[in-house]
Amino acid sequence: MIEQALTGHRNYWIWSLALLAMVAGAFYASALQSADGFVHTGMGNNAIWGLYHAQLPFLASIAAASLAVLVPGTLQKYSFLARLAPLAAFLGATASAMSLLFIAADLGMQRRFLTLLLNPSPGAPASWQVPLLLLFLALTLAVGWAQVGAVQKGVKQPAWIRSAVMIAIPAGLALPVISAFMLAVVPGSELWTSPLLAPRLMASGVAAGAGIMLVMAVAAEQLAGFKAGEEALERLAAVAAWAGLGSLVLTGIEAGTVVLGNVTAQTSALGLLYGNSPFASASLFSLLAGAAAIGLLLVPSLRRSSIAAASLGALLAFSVWLQSGLTLILAGQVREGLATVDYAPALPEILLTSGVWAGAVLLITVLLKITASAQLEREGL
Numbered sequence: 001m002i003e004q005a006l007t008g009h010r011n012y013w014i015w016s017l018a019l020l021a022m023v024a025g026a027f028y029a030s031a032l033q034s035a036d037g038f039v040h041t042g043m044g045n046n047a048i049w050g051l052y053h054a055q056l057p058f059l060a061s062i063a064a065a066s067l068a069v070l071v072p073g074t075l076q077k078y079s080f081l082a083r084l085a086p087l088a089a090f091l092g093a094t095a096s097a098m099s100l101l102f103i104a105a106d107l108g109m110q111r112r113f114l115t116l117l118l119n120p121s122p123g124a125p126a127s128w129q130v131p132l133l134l135l136f137l138a139l140t141l142a143v144g145w146a147q148v149g150a151v152q153k154g155v156k157q158p159a160w161i162r163s164a165v166m167i168a169i170p171a172g173l174a175l176p177v178i179s180a181f182m183l184a185v186v187p188g189s190e191l192w193t194s195p196l197l198a199p200r201l202m203a204s205g206v207a208a209g210a211g212i213m214l215v216m217a218v219a220a221e222q223l224a225g226f227k228a229g230e231e232a233l234e235r236l237a238a239v240a241a242w243a244g245l246g247s248l249v250l251t252g253i254e255a256g257t258v259v260l261g262n263v264t265a266q267t268s269a270l271g272l273l274y275g276n277s278p279f280a281s282a283s284l285f286s287l288l289a290g291a292a293a294i295g296l297l298l299v300p301s302l303r304r305s306s307i308a309a310a311s312l313g314a315l316l317a318f319s320v321w322l323q324s325g326l327t328l329i330l331a332g333q334v335r336e337g338l339a340t341v342d343y344a345p346a347l348p349e350i351l352l353t354s355g356v357w358a359g360a361v362l363l364i365t366v367l368l369k370i371t372a373s374a375q376l377e378r379e380g381l
Contacts, residue, residue: 012369019362026355029348033105041349051345051353052106054329057183058321059099060129060175061205063136066092067172068206068239069213074143074157074165080232083375086151087216089144090367091209092172094360096137099175101356103130125181132171132178139168144367152374176201183328192328196254201324203247207294208320210240211313216368218310224372230304237309241297244290244316251287283327290319 033041041050066088073085081088103126107116120127143164150157180201183192194200214236220226293316302308345353 012365015365016362019358019365022358023355023362025351026353026359029352029355030105032348033352041346049106049329051326051349052102054325055102055353055356056099056106057176057179057201057324057328058205058208059095059102060179061201061320061324062209062212063092063095063099063133063140064172064175064202065206065209065243066095066140066213067169068210068243069236070140070143071165071169074147075162080229080235083228084213084217084232084236086144086147086371087213087220087368089140089147090364090371091213091216092140092168093137093144094363094367096133096140097363098356098360100130100133100137102353103133105352105356125178125185129175129178129182132174136168136171136175139164139171143168148371148374151371152377173202176205194254196250200247200250200254203243203250204320204324207240207244207247207290208317210236210243211293211315211317211320214240214306214310214313215317216364218306220368220372221306224369225376226368226372227375230306233306233309234303237297237303237313240313240316241294241303244294244297244320247320248291248294282322283331286319286322286327289315290323293319 069081069084069088070092073081073083073088103116116127116130120131143161146158146161177198180192180198183197214233217226217228217233217236221228293312296302297309297312297316302312
């Protein structure tokens with residue numbers, strides 16, 4: 001099936017080469033950081049985590065969110081999500097791979113990644129997360145590839161896929177929980193010690209993951225002839241809307257409890273996000289954009305329009321990335337006596353981060369092309 005990735009129209013190759021150029025920039029930035037560590041970044045004493053770590057809670061949640069489609073699409077007979085199951089598996093694998101790359105980048109020098117694997121510590125949540133990410137990556141990639149192969153051959157999916165998905169369920173669900181633990185063990189941040197942080201990450205991740213899968217399915221449908229089915233896309237849009245609504249409810253419960261209970265430290269922490277601070281504009285945009293996207297996705301006529309649903313899904317995913325990414329990580333590092341975090345990402349950080357994202361988009365592009373080609377080949381088109 002891999003030969004399908006080596007053929008394509010002119011626009012396909014222009015797109016691929018542009019993404020490869022960004023990946024090359026990431027290799028350059030990685031070489032600089034591997035030689036000299038964090039000296040090439042904007043991180044310092046007041047900002048121990050920056051652009052790299054800001055991706056981790058979001059990506060862990062996206063990996064877990066892939067189970068919302070993969071499980072029913074694989075384990076249930078005649079599920080309307082069956083055609084989307086390979087896309088969900090590939091999204092979970094890609095998010096896991098990105099998380100591993102950002103963990104390696106966040107260690108400063110990439111050779112420390114092996115040290116993390118060889119010296120696990122019960123008190124270091126990162127040493128729990130890396131093995132789970134490797135397991136989830138292997139399982140989802142194998143499941144997605146086997147499902148596409150079964151579609152191409154017109155046969156039933158292998159029996160081992162059900163067992164693999166059953167193993168992937170606890171591994172995937174643990175990822176956003178451990179991400180919350182990674183934040184909670186850092187002292188001094190009230191934003192990161194909320195007991196609702198893990199449920200919020202999970203709910204918002206399902207919403208964002210469903211939004212990204214909408215974009216993937218509609219793009220594959222428009223550009224490669226993939227057929228997801230109108231009912232599947234409409235139900236996926238509903239999943240994004242209701243999960244997003246659940247995330248908003250959890251956020252409202254937390255804010256209401258803090259304000260009405262007069263929890264001073266946590267009230268100040270929320271003020272960093274939505275009050276008079278450098279993070280307020282991004283946080284408010286995230287909240288309003290997410291609420292607008294959720295509200296519009298609850299309209300049946302908009303859910304039935306694949307283009308509208310994909311556009312709203314993309315907006316919802318971007319709002320979740322802001323909420324559980326930069327604003328959460330940067331605002332959470334503000335300490336008493338500081339008005340803000342003295343941090344601006346350096347050029348190598350931007351190159352490496354954008355390169356990892358470009359590599360992920362390229363991988364998704366190739367996998368979508370293979371998936372669509374397998375479906376079309378089976379249908380004889």
